[in-house]
Amino acid sequence: RLSGDEFGITVEYENQQQLNQFIKNIKLLFKNEFVINNLPMSLSISIGIALHPEHGDDAFELLKHADSALYKAKKEGKNRYIIFNKEFEEELKEKIELEQSIREALGKEEFFFVYQPIIDLNTNNIVGAEALIRWQSEKLGFVSPAKFIPLAEESDLILEIDEYVLRKNLEFVEKLMRGNINHLNIALNFSAKFFRKGLVYKKLSEIIKDKNICRCIELEITEREIMQDVEENLKTLNLLKSMGFKISIDDFGTGYSSLSYLKKLPIDLLKIDISFIRDIPEDMNDVVITKTIINMAHNLGLKTIAEGIEREEQLYFLKDEGCDYGQGYYFSKPLPEKEFIELIKKGGLDA
Known part of the structure; x- marks a missing residue:
């Protein structure tokens, strides 16, 4: 085991046909669903291959080149295998350099935030x-x-970026509150790792001193992330809810989810994915799906928010169907912090 979800295998083979058969056998292991805690889970596998002696004379060099091939396999869509090519070395070099640049950017605070307004459609x-x-x-x-x-x-x-997102936006909410802007919800996105390891609750508990901040923050998690470890994520979400945070499911309808778990989750909003909004009201399949999500959410006592609203026809449809909130370029592009605050102080979009 090389890391959390990466494994190394050494194989002796006599010809390409034997190697191809070995790869095929591994892929067959992942063809069927795995049942975990009575839930069917589909897993994909990506494989990077380095051959001896063509691609290296020692284990270190072969592993390095296999990792290059694995990176390429993931980049090209996952669930495939790729044999190392010398051209991959340049890509791996760029990857390593970009990783180092991210680390430096965190230290220099080169990351910043823009804010896309969320509108009450009523x-x-x-x-x-x-x-x-x-x-x-x-x-x-x-x-x-x-x-x-x-x-x-x-x-x-990604965990360092998550913590940066958390810390900087808590500072932003505090800044809003000092300016008597205390009626807004700021929605934050975090990685699955941050939720799964319980770090989001731990960090929030450490950082937050004023509990009033909690009611101004909405934490978004995708249904895919929830389903990766339902029971553990349910515990984390309940703890966050007890602190006063709002919880929303992002990209709803795009991943595998169980409705039996949906009713147990301590959530406030379902965020309808842009893929369903883009072609309404022309695409009847998207119309039916969007109507169903809105009706189901309301029957469960949840609010709905549509993302990616860009046309008047989309807005009228969503209003007619009772969607609660919306965001998208029809209302506003994402704004730098200063412009967003100025917009709020002027009275919003009508001004």
Whole structure:
């Protein structure tokens, strides 16, 4: 076992056909679902391969090159195998350099946040915002979250980013409260690792001195993250709920979930994924799914929020169906902290 979810296997083979059969046998092990705590779970496997002597003369070099191939396999969509190619070395070098840049950025506080307003669809008032992390690197310029977040998630770097998100946005909420802006909810996203290891509760308990801050923070977790360890996450969510935080399920409807667990979760909101919002009201399948999520949520006593609203037709549909909240470029792009505060002080979007 090389790390939490990475394993090394040494195989002797006489020809390519034998190697291909060995790989096929491993992949077959993951073809069927695993049943864990009476829940069916589907797992994918990615394999990176380095051959001796073509790709190295010792274990260190072979492992390094197998890791390069594994990184490539994951990058190209996972659930596949790739044999090392010398071109991968450059990609691995870039990966290592980017990881080092992330570490330096955390120390230099190069990460910052923009805030996308969340609107009450009944009153058109701003009731909160989602905090979105951004990175303006001194060396690399602007680096997209789509590039650095997946890389950070491959290591424990994501936990350091999670803690940074937490600390900086608690400071932001305190700043809002000092300015008598105490009616907004700031929604924060964390990684599955941060929830699964119970670190989010531990860190919040350590940092928060004023319990009034809790009611101004909404913690988002995806249903995929919840289902990775339902019982443990349920304990963590109950502890967070007892502190006064609001809890929402992000990207609802896109992952595997059990409705029997949904009713047990101490949640306040379901966030309807943008993939269902994008083509309404034209796409009838998305219309049916969105209506169902809204009705189900309300029957369970939950609120709903739609993300990715960009057109008037989408807004009218969601209002007619009773969706509670919305966010998207139709209302506002994500705003820098200063612009967001100015918008609130001016009275919101109507102003």
